[in-house]
Amino acid sequence: MSINNYEWNLENEYLQKVLEEAKRQLDEKRNAKEKLEKEAIETQRELWNDLGSLSSENGLDQLSEFMSFMDTMKHQKRSHEFTKKLESKYEKMLVSPYFGKIDFVEEKESIKEKCYIGFSNLIDDDYDFLVYDWRAPISSMFYDYETGQASYECLDGIISGEITSKRQYKINNGKIEYMFDSNLSIDDEMLQALLSKNSDDKMKGIVTSIQREQNQVIRNEEYKNLIVQGAAGSGKTSVALHRIAYLLYKHRETVTAENIIIFSPNDIFNDYISNVLPQLGEDNMYQTTFKDYMHKELGNRFKKETSSQMMEYILDSNEKLTYKDRIKNIKLKTSVEFMNILKAYINDLETKDRYFKDITVRGELVISAKDIQNLFFDDYSNLPIKRRLEKIKSRIIFLIEPYEKAWIDEVYKELDESGDFIDKEEMKEKSTQFVKNNLNDVYVKISQMTEFNLIKIYRNLFKNLNRFLNKANIEYDKNFIYSIKTYTLDNLNANILNYEDQVILLYLKGALGDIVNTSQIKYVIIDEAQDYTPLQYEIFYQLFKSAKMTILGDINQSINPFMNVGNYNNIYNISKDDTCIINLTKSYRSTMEITKFSRNILIENINDEYVERHGDEPSVIGFTDKDCMNKKLIEDIKEYKQKNYKSIGIITKTARETREVYSLLKENDIDAKSIEKDDDKYINGILVIPSYLAKGLEFDVVFIYDASNRNYNNEDERLLLYTCCTRALHVLNIYYLGEITSLLKK
Numbered sequence: 001m002s003i004n005n006y007e008w009n010l011e012n013e014y015l016q017k018v019l020e021e022a023k024r025q026l027d028e029k030r031n032a033k034e035k036l037e038k039e040a041i042e043t044q045r046e047l048w049n050d051l052g053s054l055s056s057e058n059g060l061d062q063l064s065e066f067m068s069f070m071d072t073m074k075h076q077k078r079s080h081e082f083t084k085k086l087e088s089k090y091e092k093m094l095v096s097p098y099f100g101k102i103d104f105v106e107e108k109e110s111i112k113e114k115c116y117i118g119f120s121n122l123i124d125d126d127y128d129f130l131v132y133d134w135r136a137p138i139s140s141m142f143y144d145y146e147t148g149q150a151s152y153e154c155l156d157g158i159i160s161g162e163i164t165s166k167r168q169y170k171i172n173n174g175k176i177e178y179m180f181d182s183n184l185s186i187d188d189e190m191l192q193a194l195l196s197k198n199s200d201d202k203m204k205g206i207v208t209s210i211q212r213e214q215n216q217v218i219r220n221e222e223y224k225n226l227i228v229q230g231a232a233g234s235g236k237t238s239v240a241l242h243r244i245a246y247l248l249y250k251h252r253e254t255v256t257a258e259n260i261i262i263f264s265p266n267d268i269f270n271d272y273i274s275n276v277l278p279q280l281g282e283d284n285m286y287q288t289t290f291k292d293y294m295h296k297e298l299g300n301r302f303k304k305e306t307s308s309q310m311m312e313y314i315l316d317s318n319e320k321l322t323y324k325d326r327i328k329n330i331k332l333k334t335s336v337e338f339m340n341i342l343k344a345y346i347n348d349l350e351t352k353d354r355y356f357k358d359i360t361v362r363g364e365l366v367i368s369a370k371d372i373q374n375l376f377f378d379d380y381s382n383l384p385i386k387r388r389l390e391k392i393k394s395r396i397i398f399l400i401e402p403y404e405k406a407w408i409d410e411v412y413k414e415l416d417e418s419g420d421f422i423d424k425e426e427m428k429e430k431s432t433q434f435v436k437n438n439l440n441d442v443y444v445k446i447s448q449m450t451e452f453n454l455i456k457i458y459r460n461l462f463k464n465l466n467r468f469l470n471k472a473n474i475e476y477d478k479n480f481i482y483s484i485k486t487y488t489l490d491n492l493n494a495n496i497l498n499y500e501d502q503v504i505l506l507y508l509k510g511a512l513g514d515i516v517n518t519s520q521i522k523y524v525i526i527d528e529a530q531d532y533t534p535l536q537y538e539i540f541y542q543l544f545k546s547a548k549m550t551i552l553g554d555i556n557q558s559i560n561p562f563m564n565v566g567n568y569n570n571i572y573n574i575s576k577d578d579t580c581i582i583n584l585t586k587s588y589r590s591t592m593e594i595t596k597f598s599r600n601i602l603i604e605n606i607n608d609e610y611v612e613r614h615g616d617e618p619s620v621i622g623f624t625d626k627d628c629m630n631k632k633l634i635e636d637i638k639e640y641k642q643k644n645y646k647s648i649g650i651i652t653k654t655a656r657e658t659r660e661v662y663s664l665l666k667e668n669d670i671d672a673k674s675i676e677k678d679d680d681k682y683i684n685g686i687l688v689i690p691s692y693l694a695k696g697l698e699f700d701v702v703f704i705y706d707a708s709n710r711n712y713n714n715e716d717e718r719l720l721l722y723t724c725c726t727r728a729l730h731v732l733n734i735y736y737l738g739e740i741t742s743l744l745k746k
């Protein structure tokens, strides 16, 4: 609907009012910041003066003065940071103070409230909201409703009424570039315009165009745990980050960025998403990866494989002699059946008789084996094993103390009576040392009885694997189990921990009580959720018992054929009563042509919607000669670079191929970067990257390098190839040498 001159004038007037108020508040903050800076300099000057007069005579007095200086400085620093944040908020506001407006008439009221919606609140001295933060309760209507009946939930309950008009704005440098009234949730044309831009940086925010179904995930607090399934490009990561911003706003009195943790697939992805929250005016949450978390917990003794090394092995080692054994090993250890074996094993450790022994000192019984058993099975039975053993150890040591003391006293007396010593301190030391030496065996016995050795526990599982298979009612082939046993024990003997073994160790560690305190974490976000096994979810729930979880993934992007969730019910069943599964049903990233092409790779049809944005059909180009393929790749990179596409991803299947292609580009003077490890940093521009590290990322142009039947020759790689193709926003070119992969034949 076009907007007449009168309306334009009114809108411009309102914008001026908002800008003036924002400017006034910005000046206020700047003044406050300057004042704080001056005060800080003054405090530091005083501190230096005081340090100059430091003397040992008035040490304690000066120390307390020094501490008080430190407190003042800490306080000044905090206030300064806060004021700086506000300053940047107002600066942003002066560029673009709002992007939407709804006119809302509350039920049984006649006044029409004009609600302008922007990145943050702007409230004047009369407590009038000139602009509402997009996360404010009333703003949710902007995303949820078209014109007509609408409602929103706030502290007072549900407020209903009517939206009489809805408007969207593009304001830049304090000027309205365009605006339009819209009946749709967020106008499709505007969305298309946003999506057709080239991606020139890391991930960006979507505040101005959040869709209704996305908004419902962002604000959903009905359930403790949310599982969000969404096709490639449906905005899961964006939604996750905006949900964090929303939670930080809504619970600002009780939740800070330190209370939120996000698990990303790798550090590249962590880096890629790291700009979004600061853009939204919030601090970044704690970002980690499962691998990092696990490696920290498992310590340095073993050589630990990373998830990427595992992927590289799966994709590129099938000619190795041990390949089949390793794959069998991965399949068993990541299965739900194996999780049941582990549970049976833990139950066994908790309930089976232990070899406790009587503890005696000089023939006198301190505590009997039976009493220790009772402590383990009765008194401390509600604790996990590690905690039980720790408590038993402290208990025995406590009980020994009087015996030890009496013995020391006796020896002391004997030494005294011998007349050989005159120094009391020396006698005390000698008697204590004597008793300690004599009790050494007892203490060794106590340590052995209460030892908690994770690797030993893991070894024992494999030594007795048949027993636990029987317990968990699992049928097995003897030779197969024998090979798993030897494979695992040989690796442990060589100090090697494969990725799948690390996950089991971490699970056992947690289940047996050797777990870090994570109670400060109130929200856990798990992105690319399809790539974690049910056992890894047991670990998440074990680690973050009281936290609320948001789990976002796409089953069709399960890039690791063996380590994946399989089915959301595997997570849902862990905590059925307070978990809800939500679907995101529209894809935004790619052109229609790319989306349709990629979906064709899948066996099952996806009927989700997509934004109707057009581009060229993906090109699938075959070569009989590798040099010709490489030549064409080089030509195409140059061509698309010239066409001004900002990010070009050359996705190879493996890291080995990444290295090969990267050298090729260097030889041809193409300014490219490569990523080969999961702890590299994200790089914009021309990037060569292996398939499994590209997940979650996106590029204006994607070149799939060598989708031949020789390279992608396994049904297990279908979802990997799908994931690679869905990384493209505007252009997708696929090159292959020889015969095309059968995965693309559909």
Ligand SMILES: Nc1ncnc2c1ncn2[C@@H]1O[C@H](COP(=O)(O)OP(=O)(O)OP(=O)(O)O)[C@@H](O)[C@H]1O
Residues within 6 Å of the ligand: 191, 194, 195, 204, 205, 206, 209, 210, 211, 214, 230, 231, 232, 233, 234, 235, 236, 237, 238, 239, 554, 557, 588, 589, 695, 696, 697, 698, 726
């Ligand atoms: N409401 C929206 N408005 C504008 N852009 C959007 C919207 N939702 C998603 N996008 C864009 O779509 C692209 C895909 O989003 P995102 O990466 O969050 O999806 P995803 O579901 O996590 O993808 P994948 O699972 O394929 O990695 C991004 O460029 C994002 O900015």
